[in-house]
Every structure is written in structure tokens, then in C-alpha cells.
Amino acid sequence: MESQGMKKITSVWIITILMLFVVSIVLGILMRLNQGGVIQEQTLTFYSNLTTHGLTMIGIWFVAGMMAVNYLMQRYVRTSFAVNLTALIFTVIGVLLLWLSTFAGKFNAAWTFLYPLPFKDFGASSWATTLFLISLAVFGIGWFIWCISLMANILKKYSLAEAFAWQHLRKEHKTDTPPFILITTVTLIGIITCLIAAVIIIVLFFAEMLSQGRFVNDALLMKNLTYFFGHTIANEMLYLGLAVIYELFAEVSGRPKWKTTWYVSLAWNCSLVFILTAFFHHLYMDFVQPEGLQIVGQLASYLASLPAAGVTVFSVFIAVYRTKIKWSLTNVLFFMGIAGWVIGGLGAVIDATITNNVVLHNTLWVPAHFHTYNAMGNVLFSLAFFYWFSTQSLENIRLSTAAKGLLVTLLIGGIGFLLAFYIGGSDSVPRRYSNYPASLKEAKPLALMGASFAIVYLIAILSFFYNISRRCLKILFASA
Amino acid sequence: MFKNIVCFCLAFGACLQLLAQTKVSALDEESNIYHRVFDAPLTESVSGQKGFLSQQYERKPLILALVYTRCTGICSPFLLQLKDDILFNLRDSSFRVVVLSFDPRDSKADMNSLQKRFGLEGNSQWLFATTDSIRSLNTSIGFAPVWDSLRKQYNHEALLVGINSGGYITKKLIGMRSSHDLEKMVTSIHNVFSPSYRLPGSSTLFSCFNYDPKSGRSTPGLGLLFVGLPAGLALLIVILLRLMVRKQTPAVPDK
Numbered sequence: 001m002e003s004q005g006m007k008k009i010t011s012v013w014i015i016t017i018l019m020l021f022v023v024s025i026v027l028g029i030l031m032r033l034n035q036g037g038v039i040q041e042q043t044l045t046f047y048s049n050l051t052t053h054g055l056t057m058i059g060i061w062f063v064a065g066m067m068a069v070n071y072l073m074q075r076y077v078r079t080s081f082a083v084n085l086t087a088l089i090f091t092v093i094g095v096l097l098l099w100l101s102t103f104a105g106k107f108n109a110a111w112t113f114l115y116p117l118p119f120k121d122f123g124a125s126s127w128a129t130t131l132f133l134i135s136l137a138v139f140g141i142g143w144f145i146w147c148i149s150l151m152a153n154i155l156k157k158y159s160l161a162e163a164f165a166w167q168h169l170r171k172e173h174k175t176d177t178p179p180f181i182l183i184t185t186v187t188l189i190g191i192i193t194c195l196i197a198a199v200i201i202i203v204l205f206f207a208e209m210l211s212q213g214r215f216v217n218d219a220l221l222m223k224n225l226t227y228f229f230g231h232t233i234a235n236e237m238l239y240l241g242l243a244v245i246y247e248l249f250a251e252v253s254g255r256p257k258w259k260t261t262w263y264v265s266l267a268w269n270c271s272l273v274f275i276l277t278a279f280f281h282h283l284y285m286d287f288v289q290p291e292g293l294q295i296v297g298q299l300a301s302y303l304a305s306l307p308a309a310g311v312t313v314f315s316v317f318i319a320v321y322r323t324k325i326k327w328s329l330t331n332v333l334f335f336m337g338i339a340g341w342v343i344g345g346l347g348a349v350i351d352a353t354i355t356n357n358v359v360l361h362n363t364l365w366v367p368a369h370f371h372t373y374n375a376m377g378n379v380l381f382s383l384a385f386f387y388w389f390s391t392q393s394l395e396n397i398r399l400s401t402a403a404k405g406l407l408v409t410l411l412i413g414g415i416g417f418l419l420a421f422y423i424g425g426s427d428s429v430p431r432r433y434s435n436y437p438a439s440l441k442e443a444k445p446l447a448l449m450g451a452s453f454a455i456v457y458l459i460a461i462l463s464f465f466y467n468i469s470r471r472c473l474k475i476l477f478a479s480a
Numbered sequence: 481m482f483k484n485i486v487c488f489c490l491a492f493g494a495c496l497q498l499l500a501q502t503k504v505s506a507l508d509e510e511s512n513i514y515h516r517v518f519d520a521p522l523t524e525s526v527s528g529q530k531g532f533l534s535q536q537y538e539r540k541p542l543i544l545a546l547v548y549t550r551c552t553g554i555c556s557p558f559l560l561q562l563k564d565d566i567l568f569n570l571r572d573s574s575f576r577v578v579v580l581s582f583d584p585r586d587s588k589a590d591m592n593s594l595q596k597r598f599g600l601e602g603n604s605q606w607l608f609a610t611t612d613s614i615r616s617l618n619t620s621i622g623f624a625p626v627w628d629s630l631r632k633q634y635n636h637e638a639l640l641v642g643i644n645s646g647g648y649i650t651k652k653l654i655g656m657r658s659s660h661d662l663e664k665m666v667t668s669i670h671n672v673f674s675p676s677y678r679l680p681g682s683s684t685l686f687s688c689f690n691y692d693p694k695s696g697r698s699t700p701g702l703g704l705l706f707v708g709l710p711a712g713l714a715l716l717i718v719i720l721l722r723l724m725v726r727k728q729t730p731a732v733p734d735k
Contacts, residue, residue: 116510148721155722189714196710204686204706216683221703224688228710276711288689290698 005081006071011472013067013088014386017060018465020095021379024060025461027053029454032420035436036448044123046434047108051132054111055098058234059139061374063091064382065240066146069184071389072247073150076181077157083149090142097135107132110432112230115222118205130209137202144195151188154181165265179260183243186272187236193276194232201225220288224279231279235304238341238373239271241381242312248388249334254326255319264315267307274304281352285361294354301352305345313342329403330388336411337380344373347422362432364446365425368418375457376414383464390471410460416453420446508637509652511622516647517544518613518620522580525591525608526601533578533617536607537643541575541669544641546623548583548634549590554656558638561656563598566605569659575669579608582618582625583634586610621649642669 027049034041041049066087073079101107105128109117113136118129154163158177163185167173201222208217250257280297283289316338325331347369351360360366424446429436436443519534536542545562547555559579566577581591588610595601595608611617618624625636642651642665650668653661667673686703 120510148717151718152721152725155718156725159726160718160722189718192717193710193714196713200706200709211683214683215685216681218684218687218701218703220688221686221706224703224707228707288691288698290689 003074003081006074006079006084008476009081009084009088010067010071010389011476013063014389014472015469015476016088016092017064017067017382018386018461018469020056020060022458022461022465024053024056025454025458027056029451029458031434032447032451032454034434036444036451037435038448038451041434043434044106044108047110047122048102048106048124050432051108051110051113052099052102056095057374058111058230058237059091059095059098061378061382062143062233062237062240063087064385065237065244065378066143066150068244068382068385068389069187069240070146070150072180072244073153073184075247076178077153079153080149083146087142087146090138090145094135094139094142097131097138101128101131101135105131112226114226115205115217115219119208133202133205136198140195140198140202144192144199147188147192147195150184151192154185154188158185164269165260166269168260168262168265177260177265179246179258179264180243182260182265182268183239183246186268187239187243190232190236190239190272190275194229194236197225197229197232201229220283220286223283223286224289227279227282228276231282232275234370234374235275235278238378238381239275239308241337241378241385242308244381244385245312245316245334245338248385249316249331250319252326252328252330252388253319255323258315258319264311267311271304271308274300274307278304278352281357284354284357298352298354301349305349309342309345313338327399329399329407330384330391332399332407333380333384333387336407337377337384340376340380340414341373341378344369344371344377347372359428360425362430363425364421364429364431367431368421368425371421372418376418383468386468386472387464390468390475406460406463409456409463413453413455413457413460417450417457420450420453508622509654511652512620512649513652515620515649517641517643517649518616519647520580520611520613520617522578522607522609522611523588525588525595525610528588534647536576536578537645537647539576539645541645542643543575543577543665543669544621544643545577545579546582546625546636546639546641547579547594548581549586549594550583550633552633554636554638558656559594559598562640562662563600565659565662570662570666572666573605575605575666577606579606580614580617581610582614582623582636584612584614621652640665642666644669644671 030039030041031046031049031053033039034046067084070079070084105125107118107124107128108122109120109129109132113132118132158181161167162175162177163181165177165182167175168177204217204222204225207215246258277296277300280289280293281301283297284294316335319325320335347365350356351365351369424443425431427442429440429443429446433443436447517533517537519532522531522533522536523529524531533542543562545559547559549555562577566572579591579595591608591610592601595606600606600608621639621641623637623639623641625634628635637654638656640653640657640662641649642653644650650671651665653665686706687701688703688707689698690701691698
């Protein structure tokens with residue numbers, strides 16, 4: 001069962017993540033206000049904020065998923081407190097270094113740090129690129145150790161075939177693999193893979209920096225590796241959230257626990273392959289990439305969304321359809337999160353279709369879809385876990401009127417903020433512009449609309465922050 | 481002892497990284513792209529009429545060539561090739577060519593004589609000019625000629641700058657380039673997407689694909705291995721992990 005130490009460190013994780021989340025949302029709102037012409041940020045500040053916002057968000061929701069999975073995994077295998085603490089320390093150091101490189105050094109190449117942007121002189125300090133890459137290395141080391149440790153814990157109990165639930169593909173089998181273990185295994189392998197890609201990128205960046213021009217990177221290789229890392233980690237962190245849903249949704253709804261079936265096993269095994277090859281859709285505009293790989297990208301994007309999404313949506317639908325459910329804030333957030341994930345996923349698949357991408361590439365459609373499955377998907381998965389964790393010891397947790405009001409505020413803020421992106425994207429408003437030219441008449445009002453609704457979303461998040469952190473602090477300072 | 485060695489290596493690595501250069505060479509053609517060009521005052525070599533660069537690009541997109549009349553090196557062959565390409569290969573009058581001297585010693589008469597030497601004095605597509613603000617213009621286009629006092633010559637690149645009708649630099653070409661490259665520049669100044677890709681040199685060790693300009697075909701390169709490497713390594717790590725831990729029994733039983 002969950003140890004006291006693990007409860008305390010999970011509380012620290014939650015408070016840290018929520019604090020960083022609030023700061024990142026504020027940065028996002030400032031950027032939209034700047035695009036709307038309400039405030040005047042310097043261009044360099046805008047792009048530094050864009051970098052901080054992007055990488056902090058990716059980082060915190062990745063560790064939120066990892067931390068939740070780590071906590072729940074103790075139900076099946078023993079996990080290491082020391083490794084969890086190490087990951088926390090590395091994450092905090094990484095964030096500090098990252099913020100130093102962006103806020104003080106004005107590193108501004110966005111969270112994707114696409115080559116050769118980090119080497120371009122847009123006014124950042126000379127040390128900012130180095131520090132940014134070091135911060136990435138610090139994140140990578142901490143998270144890699146964490147993933148390897150969790151993977152080793154699973155493999156102590158389950159063979160590789162069992163961890164992948166291959167026995168469920170046969171009619172008769174002696175052992176059962178819980179869906180939580182299957183999804184976590186598939187996801188951890190994906191994360192280990194993309195972290196190795198990140199290591200290669202960082203090594204290649206440093207090789208070029210240290211070679212004084214004797215070694216030059218291939219831009220196409222760097223872009224392939226960058227999206228291998230970036231696309232994969234952004235999707236795997238959603239899968240961490242799904243692992244938590246498979247473990248908790250039925251439990252908090254007062255329903256029998258979900259079991260692994262042949263189709264669940266098949267779906268998640270396929271997902272591993274598809275998710276590792278879907279990143280090619282980021283290179284549709286790269287004319288030097290052979291057409292075959294572009295087609296692989298489109299096919300994998302379609303196929304990646306089918307097994308995991310199809311099976312999960314089917315499972316949740318079956319669980320709630322004409323069934324008496326004990327609704328609480330936890331399972332409502334899970335349910336809403338699934339809806340956000342599916343809607344954002346559809347937006348992603350539309351963009352990943354080559355003919356559509358010609359129109360939608362680098363428009364606001366891109367932030368529209370990834371904010372949908374993050375802000376209204378993955379964030380809700382994690383908030384559900386945070387809420388469940390902080391109220392574990394309390395009884396009769398029901399959906400109060402205040403909680404319903406909070407959910408409505410979150411929905412109104414989230415939907416309005418996302419709509420501004422979607423409308424802009426379908427109107428070909430480009431993304432990553434600090435200031436819109438006068439010719440894009442609809443861009444400024446849309447940015448203002450986005451900022452206004454994001455403030456509503458922030459109000460809801462602050463309420464979550466206050467309530468969850470208060471309870472987490474109690475857990476943290478409770479005597480054993 | 482082991483700890484000390486690790487600490488030394490980490491400290492040494494950190495020092496190296498802090499000393500490392502963060503700017504890369506070989507990106508000269510990409511520098512200042514989509515920046516607005518400095519609106520330099522121009523003096524036309526034939527009429528002596530004064531005006532601004534903006535008056536030229538607002539009428540038609542421009543190709544700007546930077547030369548100087550006392551050049552004993554690249555300027556003449558460079559200008560000759562440009563003339564041949566534009567007059568005989570491209571045959572396109574949708575843009576203007578401004579040949580500008582970057583040498584403050586060049587006068588209007590020097591440039592006029594250069595124009596005559598190339599037989600372009602009556603050609604309305606071509607404008608030979610001087611400016612008194614060459615430094616600001618050079619900065620805005622990323623051009624940095626260096627004066628060699630021994631040879632009494634400038635060390636400089638043969639630079640063509642494509643400028644669209646909004647005054648933005650859309651493409652730069654350095655060196656004597658093919659008419660195909662010039663065509664790409666012409667499309668770019670008309671705001672048509674122009675694919676560009678840094679040519680792999682001997683310092684690019686890990687190209688994903690190796691392009692053969694003769695056949696126009698790409699073959700897989702060493703860089704592709706790096707794209708496949710993470711998945712292979714991850715699989716290997718997981719198998720090794722299982723081999724290392726399989727004999728240990730789980731500490732927590734099934735629920």
C-alpha cells in the first residue's frame with residue numbers, strides 16, 4: 001500500500017505542479033494580451049515567455065502523470081522513494097535553470113528549440129542557449145532515472161510478455177495483467193525512447209557548439225529527432241493520465257474494476273508502435289523528407305488515435321451508460337478530460353492529414369488542438385487525481401453545488417479560450433506572432449477573447465489550487 | 481577517489497560548455513532573412529537623380545547586387561554572370577536589379593562607367609547607384625566587407641539580396657550561383673514559397689539523406705540511423721532490465 005513517505009512527496013509534487021501551472025497560465029494570458037494589443041511586451045520578452053510557457057507546461061504535466069502513476073503503482077509493486085525524490089530535485093533544478101535561461105538570459109527559441117534557432121542571435125545572452133540545453137539535460141537525467149526505476153519495478157514482478165499483456169491475446173491464460181500495468185509499461189517504453197532521442201539532440205547541439213564550426217548538424221536530422229522527442233513525450237504524458245483513469249475511474253464511481261481483455265491488450269500494444277512513428281506528420285513541409293515517410297506519418301497519426309482512444313472511450317461509455325454512478329469531482333473531471341482529449345485528438349488528426357496541413361500548418365489551429373487535449377484533457381486527468389489524492393481520507397465526497405459551479409467556470413473558460421484559437425486557425429491566422437499585422441483584422445479581437453476566457457479558466461484553477469494545496473499541506477505536515 | 485574524478489569531469493564539462501561558442505558559422509545566407517532592408521538614399525549613376533531604395537522596391541521587387549568599381553576579384557565575373565542570367569536565361573522583367581557600390585570612394589561617374597562597360601546603360605531594368613549610408617545598409621543585410629590595406633582591396637562575398645515590394649529580405653545568395661538559384665530568388669521576391677536547404681558540406685557528418693545533384697535522387701544517409709537509434713536502444717534497455725531483475729521476487733503481492 002501507499003507509504004507515508006510516498007504520500008508526503010506526492011503532496012509536494014502536487015503543490016509544486018499547481019504553483020508552476022498558475023505561473024505558466026499567467027504567461028500565456030500575457031502573451032494573448034500582447035497579441036491583442038492590450039499590453040506591449042518587447043518581442044524578445046514575448047518569445048522568452050513563449051519558451052517558458054511551453055516547456056514548463058510540458059514538463060509539469062509530464063511529471064504530474066509520472067507522479068500519479070508512481071503513487072498508484074504501489075498497489076502492485078514496490079516503488080523507490082529515493083528515485084521519486086531524485087526526480088523531484090532534478091525537476092526543480094531543471095525548472096530553475098530553464099527559467100534563468102529564459103527570464104534572465106532571454107532564450108527564445110520556443111519549447112521545440114528547433115535547430116538552428118538556438119544558435120541564431122535574436123538578442124539572447126550568449127550563455128542562454130548553453131544553460132537552456134543544460135536545463136534540458138537535467139530534466140532528462142532525472143526523468144530517465146525515474147522511468148528506468150519504475151520499469152524495473154514492473155519487470156521484477158511481470159515478465160516482458162506479461163507486462164505487455166500478451167497472454168490476454170490467447171483464450172486461456174493463467175495470470176492477469178491489470179490495465180494499469182499494461183498502459184504504464186507501454187507508456188514508459190515510449191518515454192524512455194523519446195528521452196534517448198532528447199539525449200542525442202542535446203549531444204548533437206553541444207557537438208556543434210564545441211566544434212567551433214568544424215562539425216555542422218543536418219537540419220533534417222535535428223528536426224526529425226526534435227519531434228521524435230517532443231511529439232512523443234507530449235502524447236505519452238496523456239497516456240500516463242489514461243493509466244490513472246483505468247485504475248481509478250471505476251473505483252471512484254463505485255463500479256467493478258476494469259480488466260484487461262484481448263482488445264485492450266491489442267490496442268495498447270499497437271499504440272506503442274503508432275505513437276513512435278506519428279511524429280513524421282510534423283515534417284510535411286520539409287520537402288527533402290521522402291514522401292514515403294510523410295505517408296507513414298499520416299497513417300500512424302490516424303492509427304495511433306484509434307486503438308487507445310477507441311478502447312478508452314468505449315470503456316468509459318460502457319461504464320457510465322445507463323449505470324448508476326457515484327459521481328464526484330474526481331470522475332466528472334476524468335469524464336470531461338476524456339471529452340477534451342477526444343475533441344483535441346480529432347483536431348490533431350484533421351491537422352495531420354496532409355491535404356489539410358497545407359492550409360492549417362503553423363496557423364492557430366495547432367495551439368487550438370494541443371491546448372484542447374492538454375488544458376481540457378490531460379490537466380483535468382491530473383486535477384482529478386490531485387483531488388482524489390487529497391480527499392482519500394475523507395468520506396462521502398459528493399459533487400457539491402460549489403464544485404458544480406467550479407466545473408462550469410472551468411468549462412466556460414476553457415471552451416471560450418480554445419474557441420478563439422480554433423476560429424483563428426480556421427481563418428488562417430498564423431501562430432507564434434508576437435504582434436499581428438493590421439491586415440489580420442480578426443487576429444487581435446480573437447487574442448483578446450482568448451485572454452479573457454483564459455482569465456476565467458485561471459480563476460477556476462486558482463480555486464482548485466487553493467483547495468487541493470490546503471489538503472496536501474495537511475498531508476505533508478501530518479505526523480506518521 | 482571515484483567521486484573526485486566524477487566531480488572533476490562534471491566541472492570540466494560545465495566549463496567547456498560555458499566557454500563554447502553559441503553562434504554557428506555557415507548560416508550566412510539565412511542571416512537577416514525577413515528583416516526589413518535599410519531604406520538607403522541612392523544617387524543614380526546616369527541621371528544623378530537622388531531617391532531612396534524604398535522608391536525602387538515599392539515599384540517592383542528588387543535584386544540588390546553589391547560591388548565596387550576598383551575590385552580586381554569577384555565583382556566583374558559576378559556581375560557578368562548576373563547579366564547573362566537575367567538577360568538571356570530568365571528573360572523576366574517583373575523585377576529590377578539595383579547594382580550598388582559599397583565602396584565610399586566610388587562616385588556616380590565610376591558607377592556610370594561600370595554600367596557602360598557592361599552594356600547596360602540603356603536598360604531600364606538595371607539601376608547602378610551609390611549611397612552615402614552604406615554602413616547602415618550593410619548592417620541591415622548582414623554584409624561585412626573587410627578592407628585589406630596591403631592589397632588596397634576589400635575582402636568580400638559576392639552577395640545578391642532579394643527584396644520584396646514590402647522591403648523585406650526574402651532570400652540571399654552568396655557566391656557565383658546557377659540560374660536555377662536565381663530563379664528561386666525571383667520567386668521569393670514575389671512572395672512565392674521558395675524551398676531552401678543548407679547544402680551539406682564536409683562538416684555535416686550525419687545527413688539523413690544524401691542528395692545527388694546529377695541524378696536528383698536522395699539516398700539514405702548515416703543520420704537516419706540516429707532516428708532509428710532511440711527505439712532500438714529503448715528495447716535493449718528494457719530487455720536488459722528484465723534480465724537483471726527477474727530473479728528478484730516482488731515485495732508487494734497482488735491486491
